[in-house]
Amino acid sequence: MTEFAAYQSEIYLQGLSGVVPPFTTDPAGLAASARELLGPGPYWYVAGAAGSGATDRANRAAFDDWRIVPRMLTDATTRHLGVTVLGTEMPAPVLLAPIGVQSILHPDGELATARAAAELGVPFVLSTAASHTIEEVAEAAGDGARWFQLYWPDDPDVCVSLLSRARAAGYGVLVVTLDAWTLAWRPHDLDRAYLPFLRGVGTAIPFSDPAFRAGLDRAPEDDLPVAISRWVRLFTGTDRSWDRLDFLREHWDGPIVLKGIQHVDDARKAVDAGVSGIVVSNHGGRQVDGAVASLDVLPDIADAVGDHVEVLFDSGVRTGADVVKALALGAKAVLIGRPFAYGLAHDGQVGVRHVLRGLLADFDLTLGLSGHRSPAELSRDALRRAGAGGSGAW
Ligand SMILES: Cc1cc2nc3c(=O)[nH]c(=O)nc-3n(C[C@H](O)[C@H](O)[C@H](O)COP(=O)(O)O)c2cc1C
């Protein structure tokens, strides 16, 4: 038995003394009980998607389109889940995705998430739209691995300042999100006129930034509307193009990952631009309604870029089987979004930890029971299309 699978026996053994898990281990039940706990504004902000929700549904349907074909007697009782991605060692091929404004889910917000991630050794990605500053979250994370996600601001001084703060605070990898330079049409939020950062929530990072503050006549605390509108202007600005990636490279001496890649040609452009990694992602279906499922574009993108960049994946990962499928289709590691946000809503650090341990245990067991000893052993041979005849890969 490996480390993560032990959570299963821990739960059953505790049951003998009447102790049950803090909340459900079922992914659908998790969202449902988060809905009970959170008001409609925060719940739908997390659960909601762009437009009709077609992309969000497609993300899930794409996982259902693949089936794992288990192999027997492969000596998979002992497994090693660890991988190293861009210099970051992780105990399993899983990271926590950048999720903004976490204080709408729990008062400790990103501090709780960073602590839970550090307890398990799982890297987390801090959003530019966090509710706590870069430095506060780094302190909460201690020795835990951390990456910084950049919403690329349309002001070079602010951009450089954010990058240097993140580097100084020990964030090892820069994740530049490309698919959310403005927010999509999101009916659930529009119907409630719910947008936290227009109330100043999720602005801790720019508002604590000396370069951002230097561009204001009055401090954000003294004139919130002006500070917010300046941040919205920078956030939705135009200073971004494939050519401008050079600028980020000049000011960030670690690996750079581009998040939100969905087209094979963009993946090739990322290679040409000299970045170190990509996240194949459609932002959890929150941006382009009717977009292709993230999993459906993964195999072609992985083939196109080969070993030139690390390929990460997110959007729709809910179970251990989903992690197996994404890795088999070419991802080196996956990012988890909404599930850990629901864990945070349930019980802060304890809640994130429970969700993560559950997902990792499920992955560990599914990997082993399907006949694999490590993520590296997964290939497309492990899968076949639902409904396809025979036992061949495709
Ligand atoms: C509430 C919420 C806030 C998010 N905020 C950010 C963000 O600030 N930066 C970012 O790059 N992605 C953000 N994302 C997208 C996630 O990083 C990730 O791509 C997505 O949640 C993955 O899909 P999943 O939720 O289906 O796992 C957010 C997602 C959610 C649900």
Ligand SMILES: O=C(O)C(=O)c1ccccc1
């Ligand atoms: O809601 C999102 O998907 C997101 O990326 C975001 C953007 C700005 C602030 C908070 C979250």
